[in-house]
Every structure is written in structure tokens, then in C-alpha cells.
Amino acid sequence: MTTKIAEIGMIGLGVMGRNLLLNMADHGFVVAGYDRDADKVAALATEGSGKKVAAEQNISAFLNCLKLPRAIMLLVPAGAPVDAVIAELLPQLDTGDLIIDGGNSHFIDTARRTQELAAQGFEFLGVGVSGGEEGARRGPSMMPGGSKKAYARVQRLFETVAAKVADEPCVTWLGPGAAGHYVKMVHNGIEYGLMQLIAESYDLMKRGLGLNNAQLHEIYRKWNQGILSGFLLEITADIFAQPDERTGRDRIDLILDAARQKGTGMWTSQEAMQLQVPIPVIDMAVMMRDLSGDKAERDLLASALDSSSRPAPEGAEGDQQDLIDALENALFAAMLLTYVQGMALLHKASTEHGYDLQLAEVAKIWRGGCIIRAALLDDLWSAYSKQPQLAHLLLDRRLTQKVLDRQQDLRRVVSSATEQGIPVPALMTSLAYFDAYRSARLPANLIQAQRDYFGAHTYERIDATGTFHSEWQRS
Known part of the structure; x- marks a missing residue:
């Protein structure tokens, strides 16, 4: 490739980096890729044949391909590898x-890198990219944050390669610093x-109703054509x-029932606790991945506690179908409440971190390309478009009515699971979250009293302002 003509360079030619770079090349952009792994460089050269793609294993040759001032994207593992790549690059870059x-990357690391690089005269963007391998290749949802001026340099490229919904790109500048x-x-x-x-709905139908995989395939296929799309x-x-x-058997039955995590769910829970925003479904999902990983302990306890003693699956066909229909509604309500919790955290963080997030835009760019894209995001987009400063989505009557209309089905599903001894903690937590938020009075007055009793932590009163302490007498 002629030197200094590539519009963007990619460091990290794994599945995501290579596919996103090829996506850019498909749209006519001149691009360059770099990786230390010769096989990954060769894969880019092969797949990029006939396109305006340079594949380099030499960092100097790679940098020499790029237009000045350079735009270099990293798609490498979060944490220390990002810092290592940046440290290697800086001596060879220009202001x-x-x-x-x-x-x-963890947003805390992104905030630090933004400040450090700005002090040295470099621009930096932290960009969330969602959609997996296929999304990167055909159109991801992209979540850029950082300098708006820096984003303007790559805006046309990002808007071109991002997923589209109604011809609108699923990317927008979200805010300064680590907003993206x-x-x-x-x-x-x-x-x-x-x-x-979704996993809990599977467990309920597999163990609770005794359905086979062919039946489950058909149910989820049908659900995806309706409200759960x-x-x-x-x-x-x-x-x-x-x-x-x-083996020729159903693959799902051969997969170990122990899930892992890479940290982003845990980070979300930690940050929500720091900002005192309740997101119990997400917290429970993180906890259940950890619990699932205790496979040896679970096997021992299943034997010791006779987990086979749960009631038999519901057998009557009509009863089964009624519960499946209820489960569809329950899953919708619980999924909606999960989006509600995530958006509540973004609302609080927008102020706390100075991001000035436009939540209508967040919902809008999540409608295509990303892993959590779903039809109900149109409802979230509509709610925030009408009330941009909406503090909590349950204050939108139209959204709340969708939960109210399905609350009895959610209660029935949770009750059925409890009776059968099938754990559905996220569904239970969804219901408890909804019931708690619509309770004008909660038993926290007793917690205040207990704290004051044993630790003189004081309490507030309903009939006077300020804080109070009492000398509690043991009866």
C-alpha cells in the first residue's frame, strides 16, 4: 500500500478487530491492520484480498500506512494489554x-487514559462495540465517548459501518471522558x-414442564415473533x-452448566452500589454465574439434599400451555424491568460523572447491532423522547402499564417455580423490585430503629425534620 493513505488503523486482529476492519473496507475505506500474530495478519490479508486493506506485522510499517494525523483503533483485551499497547505506540506518534x-475497558481506566493522553497532546476515544463477530462484520452498535472534536474525525466512518435501523445508524457521540x-x-x-x-424460563420449561428441546425451540421461535422479539x-x-x-445429540445437553464472566456485569453491580442505585436483577445474574461455577459443591449438595424430591412436572396439556403463556408475559415484564434498572443507573451516572447522557439516544442506538437489541427498546426510546429528563422509566405510565398488565402472570410463574423447588432468583427479584417501587411505605423504619438501638446511628421522623436518637430500653 502507498504510504500515509489509510484512514484508520486497527491494532488487534482477532475476530472482532479483523471483522470490524473488513466491514470498514467493504464500505470503501482505506484501512490498515497490525498484529504480532503472523496467522492473524495472514488471515486479514487473505480475507481483505481485493479490498483497500494493508496487513502488517511490523508496527513501523503499519504506522507508515496511516494518514496524518493518525487514527488508530485498539481491539485488544481490557486492562494491562491496553496500557501496554498505548505505551508502545506513544514514542512513535505525533501530537x-x-x-x-x-x-x-473499565470506564475508570478510560477516564484515566483520557486525562493522561490529553496531557501529552493526544486525542483519545473510549468506544463500546457490541454485536459480536457477526455485528462487527455486518454492522455493530457503537458507543463512543470522549472529545466531541475527536469523534468528529471518525464520525462518518462509524456511521457508515454501524448497524442501521430505519436507515439511522446505531452510533452517536454519548458524552465526554469515559461516557462510551x-x-x-x-x-x-x-x-x-x-x-x-431467559435461562430461568428454560429451566422452568425443561424441568418444571418436562419439555424436550424440539418443543423449546418452537416456543422460543414463536416468542421471538411477538412481544419478546x-x-x-x-x-x-x-x-x-x-x-x-x-455425537449427533442435541448440543445444548452436552454443555456444562457452569457459566463464567469477564467482569463487565460485576463492574455494573459495583458501580450501582457505589451510586446507590438498585439493580437487583443484574446483581442476581452476576451472583448466579458465580454460583453456577461452584459445580462440585452443587453436585454434593444435590445428592445430600435430595434435589430429586421436587414435584413432578405439570402434565395436563392445557395446564402446560397456560403456564407457557404466563411465562411469556412474565419474561417480558421481567426483561422490561431489567432495562428499567440499567437506565436508572445511567440516569444517575449522567449527573454524577458529568456525562450529560441523552437516554433517548442510548435506547435508539441499542435498537440494532447490539446483543440486547429488542423490539421493546422502541418503547424506551419513545418514553425518553417525550420526557428527556425522566428520572425513572416506571414513571412513564405506558411502560408501567405493560408491567401491570402482566404482573399476575409473573406472580404465577414465581409461585409455580417455588412450589417445584426450581430456582428463579432473577424472576423473583424482578417482581420484588416492582412491588418495592410501588410501595409508598417500606419496613425501613424498623431498620432505622434497629441501627439507632445498637449503634446510636440516629433516625429520621415522619413528623419532624432533622435526625434523632433515642435511649432504647430492653423489655
Whole structure:
């Protein structure tokens, strides 16, 4: 490639980096990619054949491909690897060059890097990228944060390669500093919650109703055509129809029931606790991944506590269908409440961190390309478009009515699961969250009294302002 003509360079040619770079090349952009791994460089050269793509294993040759001032995107593992790449780059860059971190970096790291690089004369953007391998190749949802001036340099490129909904790109500048990675963190937290809820619906139908995988495939396929329409329901339906290439059995039945996490769900929970925003479904989803990982202990306890003693699956076909229909409504209500919790955290963070997030824009860019895309995001977009400063989505009567209309089904599903001894903590937590928020009075007055009794922590009164302490007498 002729030197200094590439509009953007990509460092990290794994699945995401290579596919996003090829996406850019598909749209006519001149691009360059770099990786230390010769196989990854060769893969880019092969897949980019015939396109305006340079594939380099030498960092100096890579940098020499880029227009000045340079725009360099990193898609490498979060944490120390990002800092290491930046440290390697800086001595070879010029003032005004732009570094873009497109990985799942912790927003705290992004805020630090933004300040450090600005002090040295470099531009920096933290960009959340969602959509997985296929999204990167065909159109992801992108969540950029940082300098608005820096974003303007890559705006046309990002808008061109992003997913489209009604011809509108699923990308927008979200705010200064770490706003982009913060929004991506919350996106991933919501993703944790939705996946746990879907997994619980599976458990209820598999163990509770005794349905087979073919039946589950058909149910999720049907649900994805209705109120639950979304990417996660779509892939769930596909999963139950996939045979295992090694055995010919259903692949889902051969997968170990122990899930892991890479940290973004945990970060979301930690940040919500720091800001004192309740997000119990996301918290529960993180906890259940940890609990699932205690496989050896679970196997021992299942034997010791006779987990086989739960009631038999509901057998009558009519009763089964009634519960399946109730479960569809319950899952919708719980999923909606999970989005509600994530957006409440973004609302608080917008003020606390100075992001000035436009939540209508967040909901809008999540409608396509990303993992949590779903039809109900149109309702969130509509609610925030009408009331941009809406503090809590349950204050939107139209959204709340969707939960009210389905609350009895959610209660029935939770009750049925409890009676059968099938754990559905995220569904239970969704219901408790809803009931708590619509309770004008909660038993926290007793907690205040207890704290004052044992620790003189004081309490507030309903009939006077200020704080009070009493000398409590043991009876």
C-alpha cells in the first residue's frame, strides 16, 4: 500500500478487530491492520484480498500506512494489554494523533487514559462495540465517548459501518471522558440480567414442564415473533435446534452448566452500589454465574439434599400451555424491568460523572447491532423522547402499564417455580423490585430503629425534620 493513505488503523486482529476492519473496507475505506500474530495478519490479508486493506506485522510499517494525523483503533483485551499497547505506540506518534479503545475497558481506566493522553497532546476515544463477530462484520452498535472534536474525525466512518435501523445508524457521540465505555458497561450488565431471565424460563420449561428441546425451540421461535422479539430470543431458539457434530445429540445437553464472566456485569453491580442505585436483577445474574461455577459443591449438595424430591412436572396439556403463556408475559415484564434498572443507573451516572447522557439516544442506538437489541427498546426510546429528563422509566405510565398488565402472570410463574423447588432468583427479584417501587411505605423504619438501638446511628421522623436518637430500653 502507498504510504500515509489509510484512514484508520486497527491494532488487534482477532475476530472482532479483523471483522470490524473488513466491514470498514467493504464500505470503501482505506484501512490498515497490525498484529504480532503472523496467522492473524495472514488471515486479514487473505480475507481483505481485493479490498483497500494493508496487513502488517511490523508496527513501523503499519504506522507508515496511516494518514496524518493518525487514527488508530485498539481491539485488544481490557486492562494491562491496553496500557501496554498505548505505551508502545506513544514514542512513535505525533501530537494530535487519535487513539481509539474499542475493547471492553473499565470506564475508570478510560477516564484515566483520557486525562493522561490529553496531557501529552493526544486525542483519545473510549468506544463500546457490541454485536459480536457477526455485528462487527455486518454492522455493530457503537458507543463512543470522549472529545466531541475527536469523534468528529471518525464520525462518518462509524456511521457508515454501524448497524442501521430505519436507515439511522446505531452510533452517536454519548458524552465526554469515559461516557462510551460506561454505557457499554451498563449494556453488558443488562445483557447479564436478560440472559439469566431467559435461562430461568428454560429451566422452568425443561424441568418444571418436562419439555424436550424440539418443543423449546418452537416456543422460543414463536416468542421471538411477538412481544419478546429480540436478538437473545432469536439465538436461544436456534440453540435448541443445533445437533452436536461429535455425537449427533442435541448440543445444548452436552454443555456444562457452569457459566463464567469477564467482569463487565460485576463492574455494573459495583458501580450501582457505589451510586446507590438498585439493580437487583443484574446483581442476581452476576451472583448466579458465580454460583453456577461452584459445580462440585452443587453436585454434593444435590445428592445430600435430595434435589430429586421436587414435584413432578405439570402434565395436563392445557395446564402446560397456560403456564407457557404466563411465562411469556412474565419474561417480558421481567426483561422490561431489567432495562428499567440499567437506565436508572445511567440516569444517575449522567449527573454524577458529568456525562450529560441523552437516554433517548442510548435506547435508539441499542435498537440494532447490539446483543440486547429488542423490539421493546422502541418503547424506551419513545418514553425518553417525550420526557428527556425522566428520572425513572416506571414513571412513564405506558411502560408501567405493560408491567401491570402482566404482573399476575409473573406472580404465577414465581409461585409455580417455588412450589417445584426450581430456582428463579432473577424472576423473583424482578417482581420484588416492582412491588418495592410501588410501595409508598417500606419496613425501613424498623431498620432505622434497629441501627439507632445498637449503634446510636440516629433516625429520621415522619413528623419532624432533622435526625434523632433515642435511649432504647430492653423489655
